Amino acid sequence: MIDFHTHLPWGLGLREAAEALRAEMRRAGVGLSVVINVEAGLRTFRENVGWERLQRALREALEYSFSPRAGYIASIFLEPERALMEHERVLAEISRDSLEFARGLSGYSDLVPVISYNPDLSPQQNLERLRELGELSLGMKVFPTLHFLDPDRPSLQPLYAEIGSMGGIVIVHTGCDPGIWELPAFCTARPSSVARAARKNRGVKFVVAHLGAYSALNPGIYFKEALEALAEENVYADTSAAEPEFVERAVDEVGYDKILYGSDYPAVAGLSMERAVREVLGLNIEERAKRAITRENALKVLKGWAGWRRISASAP
Ligand SMILES: [Zn+2]
Incomplete structure (x- = not known):
């Protein structure tokens, strides 16, 4: 079982957080997690x-x-x-430096780090961080909400090219986000924008996180757009924080080849990895679709990444 969308528990040091995540994985029978860092920028937020x-x-x-x-x-x-x-308090609490994050997780063969874009740094500085980390990070996550950033912005192209050169991935948060990001003016994370970026960067795999469905007030808000984005060959989607009905509909309408299981642990309050696993295994879809979503699709993506050798070589 591979969980393609997790985070380190907030409020803990890096080591303790990694161990807490791994204990949760063992309880749920998850052998490997893609761990996504979050970095908001307070300056960008205030602006x-x-x-x-x-x-x-x-x-x-x-x-x-x-x-x-x-x-x-x-x-x-x-x-x-x-x-x-x-908002500023929460953003400061959930933000972790991506260099420290990726280096700190480099010793674990069951955790695959994905760093966060940092909107308080320039695109050039973000690029330098990516280069510095090389194969230590599977790629980068962009939060159009928290980062006030369109993933199709031209200044991001060099970052995508760098990630593509290593067979890495770009994960883009889609839908709304808690707090002010539920307001229409700030709920700007559209899968259509991911599709546009993907068309310009065919050498990079883009993952539409949450199937475009992320919203407490309006679940499924950009779900249809996410299905349209999946028509691009280099666009994938993860199931994290999406209601089971959206996952079933996605499999029904566009197939299961590019759908990746993710729990979003621990971002969804009260959700254990164990429950998320039960939920995906309980979906009303074919068994082979479940196997693809919870393991095979993720392995295909991971095997195309230059850093995979290091991880798989040290895996038990
Ligand atoms: Zn998440």
Whole structure:
């Protein structure tokens, strides 16, 4: 069993976090995890979510919907300054330096690190970090939400080329994200943008994380776009944090060859890896589709990556 989308538990040192993740993997019968780092940039956050911009976004959101969404939006609206501070606190808590992250995990043969783009660094500085790490990282994750960044932006092309030269992958968060990123103005992570980037970078595999479905208020928000993006040969999708019905529909509509099982552990509150495994094995799809999604597809992707030799050589 391979879990293609996990994170290190927050609030722990690197070693302790890696061990906590591995204990969770053993309990769930997961032999290998792709571990994705998160780096937000507080400077980028402040530049993009000023007081006025937030007010505009809230006004627009209130027009967009009353219903259950209204309560969520109202809590930000009533205490916007507290909300901004709380966002900065969470972003600082979940962010980890990618160099330290990838180097620290390099000794584990059951953890495959993927570093995060850092929006407070320039694209050139991000490129230098990638080069410095070489085969230590399977690739890079871009969060269009947290990073306020379109994955199709031209400045990212050299990064994609570098990743492609090592047979690595680019994972792109799609859908909304908790907090202000549920507001339409900030819920900008579109699979169509991933498809555009993939067309310009055929030598790189792109993974649409969460099947475009990530949203607490509007689950499945960009799911249809994710299916369209999967029509590109170098676009894959992971199942993390997507409701089982979306995974079943995706297999039904576009097949299972490019769908990768991911739990998003520990990002979904209260979700154990064990439960996520039970969920994917309980899907109403063919057994061979389950085998492909939970292992074979991931192995194919990993075997194309230059760093795989090092990992597989030291695997038990
Ligand atoms: Zn995640």
